[in-house]
Amino acid sequence: DLTRNILFRLRMMMLNPLYLLLCSAWFVAISESSVITIDCTGQRGRVKRVDTWTCDRNGGSECGSSIEDCSDCGEEGSLYDGFAYYNLDGENHFSGPGWDCRSKCRGRPRSSGSQQKTKTGWCYYE
DSSP, X not given: OHHHHHHHHHHHHHHHHHHXXXXXXXXXXXXXXXXXXXXXXXXXXXXXXXXXXXXXXXXXEEEEEEEEEOTTOSXXXXXXXXXXXXXXXXXEEEESSOOOOHHHXXXXXXXXXXXXXXXXXXXXXX
16 A cells, blocks of 8 residues: 555656646647737827627637737837637636626627727827
């Protein structure tokens, strides 16, 4: 019995680093978001956000966001993409600029939609 206990502990110590490696690889993959450089010609000073939602039949919600940011008034800006997923119990996973769209899915299984917001600032040039 003692030998079996020692062997079990040795196996667990050997498997533990592998388990940690797999978990950390999963975490890195789930936490990456997309950031892309975009051309801001004709859009300087503007920030446009498009939010999307998809409601599954089991009460889960996938909430996506895409943000075009030209607010620094330069020739180039950034596009940020991300999502948040909520299951029926409220547990969530995020990647980038997701949002909480659960209210869009309450009582609406198998539905989807989108909304857009644009904010324009002032750019001063000398």
